[in-house]
Amino acid sequence: SQTIHQWPATLVQPVGSPLSLECTVEGTSNPNLYWYRQAAGRGLQLLFYSVGIGQISSEVPQNLSASRPQDRQFILSSKKLLLSDSGFYLCAWTGILNTGELFFGEGSRLTVL
Amino acid sequence: TQLLEQSPQFLSIQEGENLTVYCNSSSVFSSLQWYRQEPGEGPVLLVTVVTGGEVKKLKRLTFQFGDARKDSSLHITAAQPGDTGLYLCAGAPQTGANNLFFGTGTRLTVIP
Numbered sequence: 764s765q766t767i768h769q770w771p772a773t774l775v776q777p778v779g780s781p782l783s784l785e786c787t788v789e790g791t792s793n794p795n796l797y798w799y800r801q802a803a804g805r806g807l808q809l810l811f812y813s814v815g816i817g818q819i820s821s822e823v824p825q826n827l828s829a830s831r832p833q834d835r836q837f838i839l840s841s842k843k844l845l846l847s848d849s850g851f852y853l854c855a856w857t858g859i860l861n862t863g864e865l866f867f868g869e870g871s872r873l874t875v876l
Numbered sequence: 877t878q879l880l881e882q883s884p885q886f887l888s889i890q891e892g893e894n895l896t897v898y899c900n901s902s903s904v905f906s907s908l909q910w911y912r913q914e915p916g917e918g919p920v921l922l923v924t925v926v927t928g929g930e931v932k933k934l935k936r937l938t939f940q941f942g943d944a945r946k947d948s949s950l951h952i953t954a955a956q957p958g959d960t961g962l963y964l965c966a967g968a969p970q971t972g973a974n975n976l977f978f979g980t981g982t983r984l985t986v987i988p
Contacts, residue, residue, distance in 0.1 A: 797975075806880075806964060807919070807978040822975065853918050863968045864909055865976060867918025 765790035769854040769868035776875055782827075782841040784871050786854030789835065794856040796837040797865065798829055801851040813837060849875045879903075880967055880979035888985040889955055897950045897982045899965035906968050908941055908948045909976070913962040955986045 769786040776782060788794045795814050799807040809822045811829035819829050826845050830838045837854060854868040880901045889895055899908070907926045911919035923932050925941035925948060932939045936959075938951040948965055965979040 806980045809975050812975055863907060863976065864921050864924055870916065870918050
């Protein structure tokens with residue numbers, strides 16, 4: 764069976780510090796992968812998506828970057844965090860049938876102080 | 877960016893009541909999905925509607941896709957405390973597109 768995991772689950776970082784959130788998918792190959800950010804209790808904003816190794820599409824200009832060093836690994840990074848980077852970050856993939864429906868990881872709560 | 881507006885933003889009802897949540901856009905979508913999200917967790921897919929006018933039922937939940945494929949509704953009959961959560965609609969702008977546009981969300985609280 765296929766599963767998606769992301770970590771860490773919770774992160775508290777000072778302004779100006781770096782960030783690395785990691786997401787991996789197990790049980791499949793060449794998945795479409797996504798990073799979303801969610802403001803408190805609201806809808807999801809697409810940040811990045813990737814259809815293959817080294818292929819990253821950015822949807823929103825921001826202080827963040829993404830990388831896909833391996834087929835089933837998707838990393839969200841920042842060199843210097845801003846207060847406005849606080850939020851709930853979600854990794855997702857489109858499932859083995861790739862019908863456009865998304866399957867999400869557990870989420871990572873980032874608080875920038 | 878294709879916007880999906882959900883209404884109401886917040887809804888608090890008593891157990892046993894019925895409710896309807898709306899998802900509206902000026903854009904046409906090839907399909908529309910509904911997700912439910914619990915606090916601190918990722919959204920979980922409930923249903924996908926594809927055809928204009930399509931109605932799908934999932935136990936006490938009824939989903940409808942508008943004839944023009946620009947809007948959708950979610951109706952819950954006899955709401956239960958377990959229905960509490962954030963309901964999100966999401967539209968696929970075209971077949972095979974690599975992204976979904978998510979709605980603004982409806983926070984539902986069902987009071988026992």
